[in-house]
Amino acid sequence: YPTEDDYLLTDSGMAQRILTSPLVLLLAALTVLAVVAERSLLGGGPLGGGALMPAWGGAGSLWQEYLQGFHPIGVGSTAAAPPYLVVVAALATVLGGKPWLAVDVILLACVPLAGLTAYLAARRVTQVAVIRVWAAASYALLPIAIGAVAGGRLAAAAVFALLPLIALVAGRMLTQPRRRARRAAWATGLMLAVGAAFVPLLWVIALAAALIAALVVRRSRAGLLVNLAIAVLVPPVLL
Numbered sequence: 001y002p003t004e005d006d007y008l009l010t011d012s013g014m015a016q017r018i019l020t021s022p023l024v025l026l027l028a029a030l031t032v033l034a035v036v037a038e039r040s041l042l043g044g045g046p047l048g049g050g051a052l053m054p055a056w057g058g059a060g061s062l063w064q065e066y067l068q069g070f071h072p073i074g075v076g077s078t079a080a081a082p083p084y085l086v087v088v089a090a091l092a093t094v095l096g097g098k099p100w101l102a103v104d105v106i107l108l109a110c111v112p113l114a115g116l117t118a119y120l121a122a123r124r125v126t127q128v129a130v131i132r133v134w135a136a137a138s139y140a141l142l143p144i145a146i147g148a149v150a151g152g153r154l155a156a157a158a159v160f161a162l163l164p165l166i167a168l169v170a171g172r173m174l175t176q177p178r179r180r181a182r183r184a185a186w187a188t189g190l191m192l193a194v195g196a197a198f199v200p201l202l203w204v205i206a207l208a209a210a211l212i213a214a215l216v217v218r219r220s221r222a223g224l225l226v227n228l229a230i231a232v233l234v235p236p237v238l239l
Contacts, residue, residue, distance in 0.1 A: 022129045023119055027112050030140050034111035037146050059097040062089035083197040083239045084155060103154065110149050110157035115140035117164035124168060139164065155198035162195045166206075173227050174213070185227035189234025196235045203235050 066085040092102040119136035126132060148156035169191060172184035196203040210228040217224060 022133045023116070026115055026119065026133050026136060030112045030115045030137070033141065034108065034149065037111070037150055057099060059089055059092035059099060062092060062099055083200075084158075087158075087194055087197050106158050106161075107149060107152070107154055110161050111140050111145055113161040114145055114164070117161060117168075121164040121168040124171065158198045159195045159202060162191060166191045166195060170231070173231065174217070174224070178223050181223065181227055182230075185230040186234065188231040190238075192231065193235035193238040197239060203232070206235075207232050 062085055066081045066089060068081075088099060088102050088106070091105065092099040095101045095105070115136045118139040119132055122132040122135040125135075142160075144156070145160050147153075148160060166188065169184050169187040173181050173188055175181075176184055192203060192206050196206075210232045214225055214228055
């Protein structure tokens with residue numbers, strides 16, 4: 001029968017594997033660098049500075065702002081609310097109804113999340129851990145990411161962290177067997193919808209890429225045209 005010492009040795013070995021994991025070390029280093037780069041936004045309260053407005057109120061007020069047809073601002077407006085409000089409102093609801101915490105997660109975690117998603121995407125390309133870490137760190141530390149976070153540009157930070165995941169599921173849509181490719185198409189459309197809620201131009205780029213893919217490889221993949229249609233039609237339907 002295993003003794004208590006055996007369990008301690010097993011737990012110690014597992015902890016050592018976790019702490020020496022390339023992904024864990026990468027995320028720890030990126031988190032430290034992100035805190036240094038984002039120090040101008042940290043003031044002990046709701047984040048503010050640059051293009052970022054401090055998030056006040058609760059998740060309910062964000063849902064109301066997104067759903068109501070008339071906005072009592074100034075003389076009033078019937079313009080549609082920004083679509084990214086629904087993403088922030090949903091995240092704030094999950095985080096206990098705190099919009100400021102949702103903004104913190106999106107902005108402050110942008111660089112580590114970008115490293116994580118880039119690492120997952122690189123794993124589809126190579127099994128060499130050093131190359132995966134190098135590729136993920138290079139992507140996460142691009143000047144556009146550091147500039148977006150330091151400038152408080154929430155939309156750019158969110159899309160930057162999402163791009164590797166969008167590329168990952170889109171690649172599966174083009175390479176996996178038919179049933180898995182169909183699931184990947186729905187996942188691609190959902191992630192594009194989230195990204196386009198922050199930066200609508202992302203959908204335009206995806207539409208152009210889908211048209212090119214349809215012209216180039218439509219005959220080599222059964223069901224590809226349907227999958228591409230799903231990927232590009234889901235975002236405007238959801239938004």
